Amino acid sequence: MEQKGRKKDKTETAFDRLDAIIQASRVMPTIILFDAVWHLTFAWLEQVSKDACAYLKSTYFDQMKRASLQGQFWCGEPVWNSNSCWFAGFWAGVTGTYPGSGSGTQPLESFHAYWQDAVRSSVRSDPRAIFARMEKLFHDDWAKKFEWEESRVFQTWPQYPAQELLNGQALRTAGRSPAVDFYTERGRKLCGQCNHYKMYWRTDATTTDASGKDGTTVFYVMRCSKVGDVLPAQATITKETAERVVGLIAKDGAALKNQLLQAGILKSENGQESLELPALQFYLNKHCCVMKGHLPDSCWPRLRRRLQTAFPSVVCTCLEFLLHGDCEHVAFIKALEGEGNVDLRNIPVVRTAGRKRKADNADIAPEAKSSKQKRRSHK
Ligand SMILES: [Zn+2]
Structure with a gap:
């Protein structure tokens, strides 16, 4: 049934397209991909509306010299103008993000959300209790979290990923998969593929100005949001898809243009x-x-501000990571490789009651089943 009044026709309007491009370009993993997207978008917008194009260029965007961007960020060779690229103030917030420091696009909200969450439930009946509760938080939780007494480098991101990223129904509802789902479904499917694709690339040769001790980067490509009915943890990643994604992240200049063409992101017809x-x-x-490895350590080090040598960085290209620090994907990969302090084998998959699942136990890691049974018997 057609809804009256709202959308007159189903054809994509120029505004819808522009809106979708803005959304998509916010999470581009590199400056030169962002530049490529807007180079093509401005060429299209110029045809649609000269005014809109001029307005956008003069308000949100700047044509920046590559050399000046390189002072702050890693910036490979742009696809079209080798010495300058389109850059946006709003996007600088994302590239300059230090994960977990609450410096995303909503810094105040993300910074305060954590302690508000911890305090909220206990002060619902008596708002005055907030003072006692926060004092308790200060002694019990924050002091431990930041280890003020210890002599070590202060880290601006949390030491452990949030519980909801490890095993949260909210994520499944939002079309994402918590780390435990990725872990449970990590095995090879009948088609021969897994829900992640691991590959090694020499990135010191593919990027023009990245340098590091060891030029190898390890990449793990995954889905991060639902496609059709398939949740990210259940999807399978082919070698071709993984190589496309990695090529788009790691290459620059003419090689990146080639990647864009092969991925079908850039279409070239009659010189257009x-x-x-x-x-x-x-x-x-x-x-x-x-x-992890060369590319993040040399291009996106997490402790660049304080240390001379880069702290080994494990980074993800998803929006969640850019805004809040370790995401479900980083938690999954660390558990998969037995690194870090997250053990997903012992987390039972908890689902909200009331919805019948086809196979209740099928989506629990075998090692986790016994602990789930134990939990149940306590009830
Ligand atoms: Zn991620």
Whole structure:
């Protein structure tokens, strides 16, 4: 049934397209991909509305010299103008994000959400209790979390990922998969593929100005949001898709242009170049990539501000990571590789009551079953 009044026709309006491009481009993993998207978008917008194009260029965007961006961020060779690229103030917030420091696009909300959550339930009946509760938080929780007494480098991101990222129904409802779902479904499917694809690339040769001790980067490509009915943890990642995603992140200049063409993100017809939005969304919004080794250590070090040598960084390209620090994907990869302090084998998969599942035990890691049974017997 057609809804009256709202949408007159189903054709995509120029505004819808522009809106979708803004959404998609916010989470581009590199400056040069962001530049590529907007180079093509401005060429299209120029045809649609000269005014809108001029307005956007003069308000949100700047044509920046590559050399000046390189002072702050890693910036490979842009695809079209080798010495300058489109850059946006709003996006600088994302690239400059220090995960977990609450410096995302909603810094205040994300910074305060954690302690508000811890205090909220206990002060519902008596608002005055907030003072005693916060004092308790200060002694019991914050002091331990930041280890003020210990002589070590202060870290601005949490030491453990949030529980809801490890095993949260809210994530499944939002079309994401918590880390425990990725872990449970990690095995090879009948088609021969897994829900993640691990690959090694020499990135010191593919990027023009990244340098590090060891030039190898490990990439883990995964889905980060639902496609059709398939949740990220149940999806399978082919070698081709993984290599596309990694190529888009790690290459620059003419090689990046080639990657954009092969992925179908850049279409070239009769000398006219255009952006294929669905392809861009598929590879860079629906998929994410956890990286460790050369590329993150040299391009996106997490402790660049304080230390001379980079602290080994494990980063992800998903929005959650950019805004809040370790995401479900980083938690999964650390558990998969037996690194860090997250053991997903012992987390029972808890689902909200009332909804019948086809196979209740099928989505629990075998090692976790016994602990779930134990929990149940306590009730
Ligand atoms: Zn992620």
